[in-house]
Amino acid sequence: MVRKKTTAKKTVKKSTKKQIKKITAKKPVAVKKVITKKPVIQKDEEQLVLQTVRGMRDILPGDQAYWQQVRKVFEKRSIEYGFSRIDTPIIEFENIFTRPIGTGTDIVDKEMYSFRTKGGDNVALRPEMTASIARSYIQHGMMILPKPIKLFSMGPAYRYDRPQEGRYREFYQAEFDIFGEEDPILDAQIMQIAYRVLKDLGIKNIQFSVNSIGTVESRQEYLKLLKVYFRSKKNKLPSRYKEMISTNPLRIFDAKDDKCIQVCAGAPQSIDHLDKESREHFKNLLEYLDELDLPYTIDPQLVRGLDYYTRTVFEVYANDEFGKKRSLGGGGRFDGLIELFGGEPTPAIGFAFGVDRLIMEMKRVKAKKYQAPQPRVFLAQLGELAKKKSLQLFADIEQSGILVAESFGRGALQKQLRHANKLGVELTLIIGQQEALDDTVIVKNMLTGTQETVARDKAIAFVRKNLKASAKLVKKK
Numbered sequence: 438m439v440r441k442k443t444t445a446k447k448t449v450k451k452s453t454k455k456q457i458k459k460i461t462a463k464k465p466v467a468v469k470k471v472i473t474k475k476p477v478i479q480k481d482e483e484q485l486v487l488q489t490v491r492g493m494r495d496i497l498p499g500d501q502a503y504w505q506q507v508r509k510v511f512e513k514r515s516i517e518y519g520f521s522r523i524d525t526p527i528i529e530f531e532n533i534f535t536r537p538i539g540t541g542t543d544i545v546d547k548e549m550y551s552f553r554t555k556g557g558d559n560v561a562l563r564p565e566m567t568a569s570i571a572r573s574y575i576q577h578g579m580m581i582l583p584k585p586i587k588l589f590s591m592g593p594a595y596r597y598d599r600p601q602e603g604r605y606r607e608f609y610q611a612e613f614d615i616f617g618e619e620d621p622i623l624d625a626q627i628m629q630i631a632y633r634v635l636k637d638l639g640i641k642n643i644q645f646s647v648n649s650i651g652t653v654e655s656r657q658e659y660l661k662l663l664k665v666y667f668r669s670k671k672n673k674l675p676s677r678y679k680e681m682i683s684t685n686p687l688r689i690f691d692a693k694d695d696k697c698i699q700v701c702a703g704a705p706q707s708i709d710h711l712d713k714e715s716r717e718h719f720k721n722l723l724e725y726l727d728e729l730d731l732p733y734t735i736d737p738q739l740v741r742g743l744d745y746y747t748r749t750v751f752e753v754y755a756n757d758e759f760g761k762k763r764s765l766g767g768g769g770r771f772d773g774l775i776e777l778f779g780g781e782p783t784p785a786i787g788f789a790f791g792v793d794r795l796i797m798e799m800k801r802v803k804a805k806k807y808q809a810p811q812p813r814v815f816l817a818q819l820g821e822l823a824k825k826k827s828l829q830l831f832a833d834i835e836q837s838g839i840l841v842a843e844s845f846g847r848g849a850l851q852k853q854l855r856h857a858n859k860l861g862v863e864l865t866l867i868i869g870q871q872e873a874l875d876d877t878v879i880v881k882n883m884l885t886g887t888q889e890t891v892a893r894d895k896a897i898a899f900v901r902k903n904l905k906a907s908a909k910l911v912k913k914k
């Protein structure tokens with residue numbers, strides 16, 4: 438160990454000195470029993486339930502390193518691919534969702550948090566983001582901007598779904614949308630972004646399912662064939678799907694029960710009934726995907742049951758070691774959505790990740806989480822006057838760009854130093870009672886164990902010099 442020659446002034450007060458002696462290994466922290474008092478409830482008051490509402494969760498500090506990692510990756514990739522961030526409100530007029538998503542869908546019929554405001558407006562918590570972003574696109578005249586217009590958004594969405602693992606009533610989506618281009622190269626690019634984000638997050642065994650459902654016009658002939666087919670199998674379908682045969686037969690493909698899946702397996706497939714342009718579009722997309730070497734399979738049953746989708750639809754999964762598909766996100770083209778809202782015809786493509794699902798998968802594969810920068814300096818204090826002075830010194834150190842930690846609430850210097858040791862800082866600054874009176878600071882080098890007393894106004898320059906030296910020391914080791 439390199440021992441630094443000390444020039445310490447003899448002004449360190451004895452009691453302070455004693456306490457700065459070598460810090461022993463940290464003692465186990467005694468677990469305090471948490472006693473919660475029963476809240477006082479007035480007779481006519483409802484009981485206070487200190488729990489989140491069903492399907493909602495707190496994202497606690499212990500989990501934030503995963504969320505921060507996800508935010509970091511999204512920010513980096515969205516900027517690299519030329520996406521501008523957009524944030525829309527959580528509440529919109531209800532028909533912003535009902536019209537494009539379509540009645541008859543679970544989202545609209547069963548899962549929307551719709552309510553009337555005190556002012557009498559019919560509004561809803563957003564169950565997804567695409568419709569809100571399309572509304573914003575028109576409201577703010579984005580059509581005059583140079584195309585393609587690329588937007589990225591991330592935030593909560595709400596569906597009154599049956600909560601289970603990975604399915605919540607409040608969940609987070611991260612969405613990439615491109616407006617103004619119908620070239621399939623953008624469909625491929627959006628899938629490439631999805632792939633790169635998943636790779637960045639350390640998610641493995643990624644797989645895309647892709648299909649084309651044609652344009653709204655060209656789909657009409659196909660829908661007729663589908664109706665004929667499902668009618669012929671009507672007695673094999675559960676009653677709620679029978680109703681869909683005449684209203685929206687495509688949605689039967691979204692069914693999860695075995696009987697429906699069996700019936701759907703023999704149904705006519707959309708890719709066999711595409712118009713010429715949609716077929717060409719799909720063929721070109723597949724060529725781009727091959728060129729990019731993206732792992733995909735064509736899934737002729739994939740329709741993604743929202744009314745606004747046209748042509749390309751896709752989903753992205755992670756396959757686990759048991760062959761189970763873990764759905765992480767999905768998207769597709771919505772070439773008719775802006776027009777449906779009264780805007781000019783504007784082709785568009787987008788997709789959304791379920792952020793909660795990404796984090797579940799990151800935990801499952803033990804992917805890297807965000808590492809916050811470590812403080813290099815700790816500030817300890819002893820006595821009332823020192824406490825007052827340390828607040829300003831903390832701000833000065835922090836403003837000089839040096840990452841500093843403290844535990845001001847802890848009285849005993851021993852406890853503070855133990856905390857400094859646990860954080861692994863290189864320097865600890867101590868203002869004891871004497872130092873507070875003298876306007877000095879003790880600087881303890883945690884690597885060498887040496888300490889010096891320096892004038893308060895020289896402290897930051899001194900710390901900076903020492904940090905440089907200790908960085909060299911660590912390198913040498």
Ligand code: AMP
Nearest residue numbers: 603604605608765766767789790791794
């Ligand atoms: P969708 O808008 O239904 O295509 O959903 C896009 C992605 O959001 C899905 O692939 C899921 O990862 C995620 N997602 C949808 N619904 C939920 C939910 N209730 N809880 C958690 N994640 C969800």
